[in-house]
Each structure stands twice: as structure tokens, then as C-alpha cells.
Amino acid sequence: MRLHAGTHEHGKEPRRDEEEGRRIDLNERAVRIVQRIGIRRWQTVLDFGCGFGIYTIPVARIVGRKGKVYALDKDKDALDHLMQKADSAHLKNMEIITSSGGPKIELPEESVDVALLFDVLHHYYFPQMDERRRLMDEIHRITKANGFISVWPKHLESEARDEIERANFYLEKEYSGTLIHNNKDIETGRVMNFRKKLGFC
Template identity: 30%
Template sequence: MADNKQIIELYTDLAQNPNKDFGWDKGLSNAKAHGYKDEWIEKIPAQVWEFCAAVGNPFESVEIKKGDTVLDLGCGAGVDILVASILTGESGKVIGVDITPKMVEIAQKHASLAGCKNVTVLESSFDKIDIEDESVDIVISNGAINLTSCKESVFAEVYRVLKPNGKISFADMIDISEPSSECCSIEQNACCESDGQEDWGNCVAGTMRESELLELMQKAGFRDVECHGHTHYTTAETTRGATFTATKIPSSELREAHWNNLFQNVDYTQVFWHQNSPRKSVELIKKYVKENANIVDVGCGASYLVDSLLSDGYEKITLVDTAKSSLDIVDSRIKSDKVKYVCSDILNFKSEQKYDLWHDRAVFHFLLSKKEREQYFEVLKNSLNSNGIAIISTFRVDGPIQCAGLDIVQYDVEKMNKELPRGLEIVQSEEFTHITPKETQQKYIYFVIKKV
């Protein structure tokens, strides 16, 4: 959060003095002005509404169903988590998050007062929340995201916790001032640092323009990104409340679009990860399986590995990639009926055939969430024969932190061992330095893993 001390002091004051004039609308009249329904107002204790400093109504443009899990970023004294609790019912779950300890305390008291047993309130920043990957149906927020200095990180965290096709619906302050030549870029605004003198607490410093917020959400992996209009709410001459919604694009769809675009528009022989001779992979494959082995190369891209294996006598080869464009490149290059092509995201890959060897030169390290890594190894185990071998290569801990414009996770033996489920064990590891087509170095590590 930006200038946490200033924000915590201000909202501690609000928590302790809800009737104090802070220079912006609050209370029951503010809630009614935003269209909060009479049935909610009747069900929630009257004293709770004194704390309502809503910028807008995040419930207007999203459907919350019975049984849903809802996360409220910047829950404050708990008005919106109690509304969400009504909407989700006893079978649902509502999680409130706030950085102000006094607000967390009051939100917990209000949830108890309202008899909402499905509510949990956490004290936490917004960019690292103790919530499982892909466990939330809907994220809401009301005048809080603009208080964060690195909104990019917040939307990345929202993306992480939302289920595929989950939604975010929030109200927030936007900058409506006349543009000037000194305006920051989106990247500068998204993760700028306050000098401590700016007015973060009153939602002025750090507030972004509508178009910038929309673009930031799109870059974070959301579609159907929309501003539903401005509200009456204002904190300064240059700010105005607005409401937004967006839908999480499943990570498998993002990967498919990213890699198809790359192989359609870039010379694959010049990308940094390209190998003219995949000698390390070939060496390890020959060490562990014979020419009659069933081999699957996942995330094969347009690699020359299949060319080398065919020339060495291997004839049972399956290539798997999320990008059809890369498979088409290989197919037109090798023109062999000994190779089977499967266009699939690795987490969705299913095969009735079992393989003796699973090869992955650089897919696993793109899986950023724990849940995706668990899915990967479930697919791997289901695909391998008993005593089958998996050869997985990743960037090592002193190697690159990105590849092809995407973040990756670096590994060493200790980190990989922590990822492996029961039934898989490392039998060999070896560090490897790849010389790129640009004559630079990339530091990899190979893991040979056995299904036991």
C-alpha cells in the first residue's frame, strides 16, 4: 500500500469516529445514493451503515449467487462484506481484507453483530493475501485499490485468487483532471512510490485515469473490461468515483494466445531459448530409454529435438503444444508420419497412451501458481508408465527471471523436491548453460524424475 502510515492513521480515525466530517460522503444516505437495496439496509444493523464511505456500488454489475466465495479488498468496517454475506447465503463464504487493524477489529464485530457466520476478516496488504490459488468466485472492492502504489501487483493477486472466468467488480476513484504533458505513463502510475507528502489518504495521490485502469486490467489477464459509469462521489476537484467490472481469462487461454502470436510473428530460430542442437536433452533421453520407447515432448514449440530423435531411430514420438502454429511449423519441416501432434495446454492434456519418457525443456517454469504446478504433476503421473522417466528443464535460481515476456519460477534441487508429489523422485540433476542465438548465456537446470 502507498504511504501505509498515513492511510492507517486516517482510517483508524474513521473507525473510531464514524460521524466525523472527513470531507467526503458517508453513512446511510451515501449508501442509498449508490443504490444499496432496502432489503440489505433492513437486514444489516443500523450502526454499521454509519461507516459506509462507499465510492460506488460494486454489487450493481455482478451477480453473486448462493454458495459463492467473495473476497472484499479494503473491507473497512464491513458494510460490503455483510451485503455479500446476505447474497452468498450460509453456503457461501466471504473474506474481507484490510490493512488497518482497527477496521479489521470493527469489521469482525459487525459480522458477529449481524450474525454472519460465513465471514472471515484478514489484516493484510492487497498484493500478498493468504488465500489459495483460484479459490474465489468474485472479488469486490470499494474505494481501496486506488490507495495502493502498485496496482499492477494488486491485479496480479486478484488474477491469482480468482477461479477461471471469475469476476472482479469494484468502485474506485479516478483522475478526471485535464491531461498534461507531465502525466506519468501507465507503468509509472501503476507502481509509483509516494514521497510521503502526497494525499494518499484522501484518494488523490495514486489515482489513475479511467483508460489507464482499463488497460492495466487487460494487461493483467482480464477480458470484458468495462467502466459502467461515474458516481456522485468525489474527494477533490480532480477525482470522481467510477465502477468497473472484468472477467479473468483462464491461464490456459492466455498461454495459447501468447504462444500462437509469437510463433506466427517471430522467427523461431532467433528467439533466445532456441537450440540449433538440443544435445543435452538428446543425451539424457538416450541414457534413460531405448529407440522403441514411447516419448512425449510437452511444450515442444518448434524445437529441433524431434528431428534429432528421428535421425537417431526413435519412432514413437508425440508432440504437445498449446500453440497450433508451432506444431504446424514442425509438421511442415519434418514431414514424418512417425510423429503424433496434440494441440493442448499441458494442464488439459489427456492421453489413453502411456509414455516411457516425458520431456519438458521449458514449460514447467512458466507455471506461477501452486495449483497449476500440482495439476502439471497430476497430468505427468497419469501419462507415464510405471517406472517411467520425466526430464524437466527449467531456469535455475541464478538464471533469468523472465522468458518470452513472461515471468517464470526458478528452480534448484531443493525447490523442485518441494513441488514433487508422492510417487515422483529426482534421480539426477544437472546444471546446463545454453548459448542463445544472440551469443548470450541462459542458465538452466535439468531434472531427471522417476515415477515410482
């Protein structure tokens, strides 16, 4: 069937318009979220468990050419999709890190200003407390002096604060509002920002 300009088949164009509108809405929400938690120009940011990059792309745009974003995940298909999006958006400040799924992070000490941990601190990914402790030790190691981490502990909120503070961070701010889950679902949640302590207490 040949279609001419101004026509559509069985509502397919309106459906695509709806999908495009939803995509734009999600992107705009993601920008507002990462700006609110404190993402700024020239920062170096780790998006731990970035998935398809609903937050990674907005962060890369905000930090700019002089900033850097490390996108870490164990899902290679998701990372490939993310890099395609980055290439389409002409973003050259993003580096992919393929994880084994464990707590080890292949970055130098004190190399990031901000680490995002959105919906990754839970029993599915890190079922043992010791695994989460080692992860937080790694996050502490790679975070710059006076850097911070931003955590959405969707499935582990009751335990997350204590575990993070034991890793030598202190709670600085909390934000409640709409967040994006699984790259598509809008939910209400609470984000906690923890600042790295200077020296051990």
C-alpha cells in the same frame, strides 16, 4: 437529569434519528450497488481493502450461508469493528484477513468468484506500477476460471484499465452512478467489471 419516555434533551433524539436514517440509506445504497455489479447467492467474494465494511456486510447477506466473504484490510481497528457488525447481524460466512499492506494475498489459487477493489488502486496504497502489477497478478491467481473483478478506480481511472487488462482480464461491463466513499460519503463514480480470461493470450 432523568428523562422519561417521549421526551428528549436538546434535540438529541432527532439527531440520533437522522444518523440512523443516514445509516439505513447508506446500507440500502450499498446493497443496490453490489447487486448491480453481479453479486449473487453462493458466491465466494474477496473484498480487498474492505475498511469498515460498507460493502462487505451487504455482500455477506447476499451470498448467504453457502457463500463466503473474505474481508481483507491492513487496518486492524476497522476489521475489529467489521467483525462486531457481522456478529451483531449473525453473519457466519465472513473471514477476516489482516494484510501487511502489500500485494500478497493469503488465499489459494482459484478460490474466489469475485474480487471487489473499490478505491484501492491508487498511488497512496500502491505508489509503484510494479506493486500494482504484482497485486493484479495475485488477483488473477486467486480468481476462479471465468470469475470477475469489480473495480472502482477513483484515483487511477486513466491507468487502471490498461494495468488490469495486462494482467489477463478483459473489460466486460461498466456502471456509472452513485457510490459510497470512506464508508459515509455519496459520490458519483464509474465501476468496471473485468472477466478473467481463460488461458493466456
